[in-house]
Amino acid sequence: MNIHKIVLPTPYAIGDVNAFLVKGDALTLFDAGPKTKPAYEALARGIHEQGYSMDDIEQVVLTHHHPDHAGWVDAFPKADVLGHRYVDYWMRQSADFLHYRETFYREQLEQENVPQEDIDRILDAREELELFGTRPLTRFLKDGDEVPGHPGLVAYETLGHAQSHFIFVEEHTGEAIGGDLLLEKVSSNPLVEPPVDLKGERPKSLLQYNASLKRLQKMDISKLYTGHGDAVTAIKPLVAERLTRQHDRAMHVLQLMAQHNNVYDLTKALFGKTYVKQPGLTLSETLGQLDYLVAEGYARSEMQNGVEIYMPA
Ligand SMILES: [Zn+2]
The missing domain is CATH 3.60.15.10 (Ribonuclease Z/Hydroxyacylglutathione hydrolase-like)
Incomplete structure (x- = not known):
């Protein structure tokens, strides 16, 4: 080439x-x-x-x-x-698409138990x-x-x-x-x-x-x-x-599940201050590990009051 x-x-x-x-x-x-x-x-x-x-x-x-x-x-x-x-x-970036995007993330972040002020901050990243x-x-x-x-x-x-x-x-x-x-x-x-x-x-x-x-x-x-x-x-x-490395990280998330049961709490436990600087990236990372744990049979999840709750299988 x-x-x-x-x-x-x-x-x-x-x-x-x-x-x-x-x-x-x-x-x-x-x-x-x-x-x-x-x-x-x-x-x-x-x-x-x-x-x-x-x-x-x-x-x-x-x-x-x-x-x-x-x-x-x-x-x-x-x-x-x-x-x-x-x-x-x-x-x-049509008005329809931007509206869909906003609705999609708002629902997703609510299921992750992210506080409302953080959701507004994440969605407000206009730059x-x-x-x-x-x-x-x-x-x-x-x-x-x-x-x-x-x-x-x-x-x-x-x-x-x-x-x-x-x-x-x-x-x-x-x-x-x-x-x-x-x-x-x-x-x-x-x-x-x-x-x-x-x-x-x-x-x-x-x-x-x-x-x-x-x-x-x-x-x-x-x-x-x-x-x-x-x-x-x-x-x-x-x-x-x-x-x-990804499998090892997922196993670490599985251990943390003894104290934390939703994406937001797990993300704060995993990333601490990095969550504040990069909420979108860190929440995505945690959710990914949880999807992996569920897909591989290590964990399961259920909705409780609009929040996705995770537990070891
Ligand atoms: Zn790139």
């Missing part, structure tokens, strides 16, 4: 994010950083250093919709924008929505689709970290662009997000994520270009390590 990494700053705790310029029959940018001025400058510089101008980019392909990856689609008004159909909701791009997609990608202009580069749906997540695998070289499926230094958060069809049950993000990791483990990938940090070559052992 004729690929060049462009490192972009973000205002998020994760630090820098990577975009990738790939030259095939088409000139394609994979991911586009958050919609901040420093990220724009770094993106423009990176593209120029490769001998191109912003206008030369023919298409932008998104690994997922999160704002650190999908913001600057707005900088390429003439390029095609490709990604999962779920990305489109976040780009258009988050402002760093998204606002260009509707020009084409939706599906599992197994080839990226236009890049023969043999195939999109694989790998949900969990995001409900829109793809990796792109070049079959003949084994090189792949991995988004946030597997990162070199940190584990990916299984964020709670509204379901793709905007109805029905909450997706069980950690269970989806584990299935996606196992899918990755079965592929023959020689080099995975990641959304943050350096590329990963020893994929199978790293996946095994991540899955083992």
Whole structure:
């Protein structure tokens, strides 16, 4: 793959994010950083250093919709924008979608026993929505689709970290662009997000994520270009390590269940002050471990007065 990494700053705790310029029959940018001025400058510089101008980019392909990856689609008004159909909701941000999103999170957080003032604070994170791009997609990608202009580069749906997540695998070289499926230094958060069809049950993000990791483990990938940090070559052992660590964390949550029985109390016990700084991330992490414990038969849950109560099975 004729690929060049462009490192972009973000205002998020994760630090820098990577975009990738790939030259095939088409000139394609994979991911586009958050919609901040420093990220724009770094993106423009990176593209120029490769001998191109912003206008030369023919298409932008998104690994997922999160704002650190999908913001600057707005900088390429003439390029095609490709990604999962779920990305489109976040780009258009229609009144209907924003209303659905708010209702979804409010109900979810109430079931988690989160206090009302914290729910308002979490839902009020308006800046988050402002760093998204606002260009509707020009084409939706599906599992197994080839990226236009890049023969043999195939999109694989790998949900969990995001409900829109793809990796792109070049079959003949084994090189792949991995988004946030597997990162070199940190584990990916299984964020709670509204379901793709905007109805029905909450997706069980950690269970989806584990299935996606196992899918990755079965592929023959020689080099995975990641959304943050350096590329990963020893994929199978790293996946095994991540899955083992996740199981260990779940066992820790199971122990805490002797004193705490809902997502909010468990999150505070697990994360302490980090909950105050990153309530969305920490609640998602706890809920993921609980979904795992229930799915694996270690725990069960029932609704009591609108709150989901967990107990050892
Ligand atoms: Zn990311």
